[in-house]
Amino acid sequence: MVPSASVISDDPSILFNIAGMVQFIPYLTGREPAPFSRATSVQKCVRTEDIEEVGKTTRHGTFFQMNGNFSFGDYFKEGAIRFAWTFLTTPEAEGGLGFDPERLWATVHHEDAETVDLWLKETSLPRERIQFRGSEDNYWHTGQPGPGGYCSEIYFDRGPAYGAEGGPEADEDRYIEIWNLVFMEFELSAVRSKADFDVAGELPAKNIDTGMGLERVAFLKQGVENMYEIDEVFPVIEAASRLSGKRYGANHDDDVRMRVVADHVRAGLIIMGDGVRPGNEGRDYILRRLLRRAVRAMRLLGVSEPVLPELLPVSMEVMKASYPELERDFDRISRVAYAEEAAFLRTLESGTALLAQAxxxxxxxxxxxxxxxxxxxxxxxxxxxxxxxxxxxxxxxxxxxxxxxxxxxxxxxxxxxAKAKKGSAKDLSAFSALLERGRTEFIGYDSLSSDARVRGLVRDGEAVERAVPGDTLDLVLDVTPFYAESGGQRADRGLLTGDGFTARVLDVQSPVKGLSAHRVEIVDGEIAAGADVLAQVDSEHRFAAAQAHSATHLVHSALRSLLGPHAVQAGSLNQPGYMRFDYAYGDALSASARAEIEDAANTAVRDNMAVSYEHLPLEAAKASGALALFGEKYPEIVRVVDIGGPFSRELCGGTHVGSTAEVGPISVLSEASVGSGTRRIEAAVGLEAFRGLAKERTVLQSLSEMLKVPGADVPERVSSLMERLREAERTIAELGRARVLAAAAGAVESAREVNGVRVSATDLGQVADAGDVRTFVTDVRARMGEAPAVVAAAGSVNGKPSVVVAVTPEAQALGLRAGDLVKEACGVLGGGGGGKPDLAQGGGQDASKISAALDAVAAAAGRR
Incomplete structure (x- = not known):
């Protein structure tokens, strides 16, 4: 039995695992040897291409669980059909699912007559309940190059009350697919559509992939109408019904909304459980969309207050039996979800204001x-x-x-x-071929240099035999001391030297598990596959990166100590002289909290704690108190990094210093939000931290000399100067406003009559802000009495013209509108504006045309 992989896909072209076989693709294609010949799994899956259809039909769901049986070169079609039929039709009391064999149908690919014969041979299924279908239905692939093959699907007949006779070809609402046997035997080189693809050849071994939709089987076995009414989903619908006061089943539109809520709350719970946080890109955006669609659906049901605190715990309670980690991690999950709902409700508030304006x-x-x-x-x-x-x-x-x-x-x-990204995905076949000749042995924990042999050279995805000066390509060694980038730590740099050649190592990645690809620039000489080399890591670069990585562990521990265990890592970057650490937390750190964390981390440095390592089975490591990070995939045997005993103990494959004193000073540079419920700390480490602090000291000394006060008094002196500056600016602004208002009486006296309307147009010259112009215009309008009048004024604000037009009620009765008049002025000024019928304002680019703009207002007023 193989546990579910994370719902987060390892494949960069897929956001989430969309099928039960995704975690086994390396074994199915032969890129990696399968550690077992058979496997059974229950895989968490998320599909979002039909998200708009969720709830509208009872067949679409975002999150679902796929039960799988897999054979990696072991049994094939005959065994798969026999096992499937036996499990489906064996009574529940004897360990099967107890489906009535008289109500089961099968479909096969129209070119796969062999499978029809096997159905007749291995089961009691009659020929008339076996139907041929095309590649759209009975050929399986992932939608991109990779494994594929014919498939045979099993359907359950719900009975005449649910649709027409005639099998799956006639009605897939009556005949529900519950099982899919994929006979995976081909490697596809190109996939253009479900039914249009190129077959490159056969896979190294014939494999079986069984897919049984847990939710579909559950609703049939539980005797309910659809997957939304099963025991893992319906309690959320009941909670939504209770909150909204709407009865499920009474109104189609309300039913759709409740199904959306139930589906999206559960999907969001699972996705957050695997470490995803709401954001604006990729899977983060999918999660954000799911949560917001659930909140939106509840709003349309009449509930405007926060709902996730009521709904999410309900979903957790019904899902925790299958996934106990949801209960263990619920504090973290709920904080993320509730912060996202609060942010969305604020968005709704601002959106409502914008909608009202529109x-x-x-x-x-x-x-x-x-x-x-x-x-x-x-x-x-x-x-x-x-x-x-x-x-x-x-x-x-x-x-x-x-x-x-x-x-x-x-x-x-x-x-x-997405297609461009998928199309540009790196071809890994050359690396997979090299992996077949053996894994790269990493010895970099214990040594920074080693003798090695060039196992292969890869340029632009193609294997090459040699490289010459000026070439930049990937080089694979059998043994390496170079750390490949992972866990947030940048890769090592260094040199490869040999008989007549030198190559500079620029980067190290792991394109396929178990292989290190060194990105090298050939400096001189010629390197060929099979050459012997001396691999030497840049020790200064390695040490500085190790300082940053150990500093990250210290800061993480300090954060958790101050804020609580829910302040867990959500991402990191460690490179020489610098660390960046993202963590789950909803509120900004106060200045004192930031200082306390910095102090705790540097105290750990001063205490010169030992840094030690051990390798343990994953569960034993967790039981020992080692912290495992959300979203990370760990092997069965993990490396535990221990700093000072209880101070910090984490699962980590990165490189570290020997003791905390070697980290050197840690200087926190910033702490800020990087998304809903996620904060980021950036810090300089080691010599870079010292250099940064030395620069700040130099700046402080300069300020001290300029202000002629001791360094400790600089902040108070600067604050005093800033207050005096603000006071001077306020005085200047008040004088400006007084000057503007003093001109109001003159503006009334100088108003001229244009076609029965009094028009006052004033150039105020330089003004502090547009508010002064607005104040002037409204004051003049108030002095105009009951006559039809238009008041326009303009001024220059920091070199840019600002214009305001006011219209009296009597002028509005004649058809004049402030918004129309201000647009006349803004057209001359090279800008735009608008507003209400009685008052409008705008601006432009060219202050030299203010006089012409005011003339345009007067002319427009006369054309009424």
């Missing part, structure tokens, strides 16, 4: 443009269905077609980008 501009019975709806959705995260609902409340329609067009264009750009 509705007012559209006017009664108007139409909100697709561009506005798209901007609300794309920039502010405002859901389109909420836009439609709220616009309708104000009697305003929405150009939904325009919105959909813009969304479609965005999706096409996203697909093109």
């Amino acid at each position: 509705v007012e501009k559209a006017g009664p019975a108007g139409t909100l443009s697709g561009e506005v709806a798209f901007a609300l959705h794309d920039t502010h995260g405002f859901p389109i269905d909420l836009t439609l609902e709220m616009a309708a409340e104000h009697g305003v329609s929405v150009d939904a077609e325009g919105f959909r067009t813009l969304m479609s264009e965005q999706r096409e750009r996203a697909r093109a980008d």
